[in-house]
Amino acid sequence: MSIKNYIICKNCNHQIDGKYCSNCGEKIVEDKDFSVKSLISQAVNGVFNVDSKVLKSFYYLFFKPGKLSVLYVQGLRKPFMKPFQIFIIANILFFILLSKADILRIPSEIYFADVLGQQKIQTLSEVQGASVLEIKQLYDTKSINYSKSFVLILIPLYALVFWLLNFKKRYQFGKHLIFATHFFSFFLMFCIFLLLIPMSKPTRLIQILIFSINFLYLLFAIKTFYKGTWLLAILKGMAALVLSIALAVAYRGLISNLAFKLLY
Incomplete structure (x- = not known):
């Protein structure tokens, strides 16, 4: 033997x-x-x-809302990138192409535009002996870096929103994290896509597009991932979008205030 x-x-x-x-x-x-x-x-x-x-993952991310999350949870993972890998690519592209945007931070020309902001920067200029321009440039650099460094914390907060809205489903929190990661990745990629649209006065139109497209995306994604009726999907989609935007606005404000507090 x-x-x-x-x-x-x-x-x-x-x-x-x-x-x-x-x-x-x-x-x-x-x-x-x-x-x-x-x-x-x-x-x-x-x-x-x-x-x-890469191609298959982003095709599903854009054109099959919620399906990528469903397949990942079901265990069909080999043909696709992992959720966090998709987020990393979206995050890198976003901050390369839209580093100066006011989506996740407040640029200096807006942050210091009002009377209080002008008083703040003037006082800081006198105390530090630096010019207003130097302070604005330093603020922009810090706010960009901080918005990139801490953006990951938005994903569990978004997941908490989806957990609250779908509490009766009794899904594990990790499943909501997967769904939130895919949604936030889509949001970042869609903001990049808006760069391709030529507009003379883009601000208002961009706001409308961000709100409407993300609502439609959430509507179909929630219906696909969480099931339920279309009416529930519409209500949850509207609530999720409002709460998601509120979180993004809060993050934007916190990052900007942190950048100002830590200027010197």
Whole structure:
């Protein structure tokens, strides 16, 4: 009777019986893995698999509201990016392309525009011996950095909103987090999309578009993820949008005030 030799996985120290570790999925390294043909094949597959996941994930995110969350919760995850990966991409693109926007912070020209703001900056200028322009530039830099650094805290707050609105569903809070992550990622990407719209006086139209499109998105997403009737989806969508905007406005104000408090 022959004794079978097991290979120990280099990644998790689990015994491997076959070409892959049943515990962590790590592959046994073979000499052929280092052939030029194999390396080229791995590179090509890696690029196209990532591209496929990115395109498919964002297609579902934009055009199938709530479906990405449903599939993730059900366990169909291989063809798509993870929720947090989608959020990271949306977050990076948002702050690269819209770093000066007043969506998640208040720019200096608005923050210091009223009488109180002018008094604040004038007093700070005299105390610190810095020009008003220097203070505004420093404020903008800090508010941008802080809005990027702390934006993650909005996701559990949004999840709390969805948990409250769907309390009777008895979903685990983690499921609401998944839904909130996908929704917030859509919100950031939609704000980027607004850049493509040429407008001479964009502020009012942007506000209308943000409110209406996000309401429609939430309506279909809530109906898909939380089920229930269309009437309930409409009511929950309206409530969720109002509360979400309120949280974003509160975050915007807190970040801006924090940036001012920590100027020097």
